[in-house]
Amino acid sequence: MDRAAFNAFCADMPATSHVIQWGNSDVWKVGPKVFAICGWADGRDAFTFKVTEIAYEVLQEQPGIRPAPYLASRGMKWLQHYDAPGLSDAELQRHIEISYDLVAAGLSKKKRLELGIPEPSMG
Template sequence: MNREEFNAYCGEKVATSHVVQWGNSDVWKVGGKVFAICGWAEERDAFTFKVTPLAFEVLGDQPGIRPAPYLASRGMKWLQHYDTPGLSDAELKTHLDVSYDLVAAGLSKKKRIELGIPEPKTS
């Protein structure tokens, strides 16, 4: 996935907004809260997203994936796909979906209704 594809995919989600900040990073938000970031890599695009505690433990040590700089060091469960082999495009999209769902679920029910966000998925 490249930056253009990342932006197109994130932009398809309900009630999202896009800003460029933090050194030319593409930052995607739902309800004003960040769910995905593209940037922060020296030679290539890096994709940062929120994950469940289990995914953080399982994926955090895989080649091409690391705890997200700045965010994970503050105790947040965020990962960054920054190099190969990392994640396939399909896997990355799945993690972006989960990140969106996790962040949207943290919004109040009133805010979700106001923004037209479906009820959070339950497991």
């Protein structure tokens, strides 16, 4: 997945917004909360997303995936796909969807209804 495909994929999710921040990173939010980031790692696109505790433990052992700089060091369960082999495009998209669901689930029910966000599937 490249940056353009990442941005197009995130833009198709309900109630998302996009900002450029943190050194020219593409930052995607659901409501007011971040669910995915695309920045650079050694000149390549790097994709950062929130994961469950189990996924955090398992995926960080895969080559090309690491605990997300800054976020993971603060105890948050975020990973970064930064190099090959990492995840396939389909796997990366699925983890971005899960990240969206995890973050949306953290919004109040009132906020989700206000934004027109469906109940998170979490699966």
